[in-house]
Amino acid sequence: MQKIDRLGWAAGLGFVSYGRRIGVRVNDPRVLARIESLLPPGWKASPSPVVGRLYSVFTGGEHPRAGVRRLHLSYANTLRIARTADLDAALDAFESDLRLYVAERARRRVFVHAGVVAWRGRAIVIPGRSFSGKSRLVAALVRAGATYYSDEYAVFDAQGRVHPFPAPLSLRGVDGERPTRHPAESLGDGPGTRPLPVGLVAVSEYRPGARWRPRRLTPGQGVLALLAHTVPARERPAAALAALQRAVLAARVLKGRRGEASEVADVLLGNAG
């Protein structure tokens, strides 16, 4: 840590997110505004100098000595998580690690990798891995009239209700283009604000040309389907099982392959209604 401490830090920020105290320091104060835009939804600034995790983002660029270019670096505590000539990649690594840390260590919440929208007072939860098409489906559901809650994590409390995690909706481009981010406020009537019981869990996988003909899972199988995408599943299995069990008790759990998001969105809203 002493070596990292000597890199020359010019500004910093302490904040609390889901009960965890986290710090970020930068060598270029201009980067701090970008850092703030990458923090998890609902973060609050904290004056406390004591943090459980400290991120250090070092901005490289041109060195005064001709012909020398310094790389951008990101650290989580003492672990280097990025060393790259692309500042966006260094910030992506910071954001990714931060989200994972919060999702894994959040107090009194269970984070499941899933998209979430609200429909008629209940949540539709779409668990799935990255690249399974969650964000596109969430975007299609919002266009069809649902309320945006999250395209990344379903955040469950101990009663099994889902809380909003309204980070900007991130849609990947084709052929490796950078994702485009759509602020939660710009989606439909804006993001939901209150916790909701779950009405439908849709375990779906995108297959070109597929028709949504799901089969119904039992509540127990539904819990397993959610647990397979639960971030603290290994760290806190009892709490995760308890929360997920309550979540699926009054919900329908459907599993199947689906085609284009726009085609299945209305059907899903019908399934949930």
Add this chain to the structure above:
Amino acid sequence: MKPNARADGLVVQDLADETLVYDLERHKAHCLNRAAAAVWRLCDGKRDEAALARLLARDLGTAAEEDVVRLALRDLSRARLLQEPLAAEVRVSRRRLLRRLGQAVALPVVVSIVSPTAVQAATCRMTQPIQVSACNASNPNALGCCCTNRRICASLGVPPGGCNGAAC
């Protein structure tokens, strides 16, 4: 054969008609339907298959024969939910049993998953193909992307084996 249900290192939670079991040692989660859960709870190391079948019939309120118990024990043994695994693989065909007994009998079902690590359950933010040099079995989360996910590897154009992750 007098099987004994495993009790240590498990988190057990009951749903309406199912039982969820989390194996803290192997990080596997199991969902036992009513019949499988009933057999599992009856395994006390003193009862043989015939006794288990009698008690199972009483608990479920339907006919239950020894083959149903054997099927449950096979699944429970495979899920490592018995203290001692079955000595020999039990040869019971679920399909034949269903054909013979009809739909009236609830056959035991054990559904299992491997619990994900935090990284496996997290978001992959990769937008570019994974560089083989940046991603290997000991560093499966290079740039926030889990290389042990076959689909992610495939969708990024990494050939099988390219990531050196277990599933690639």
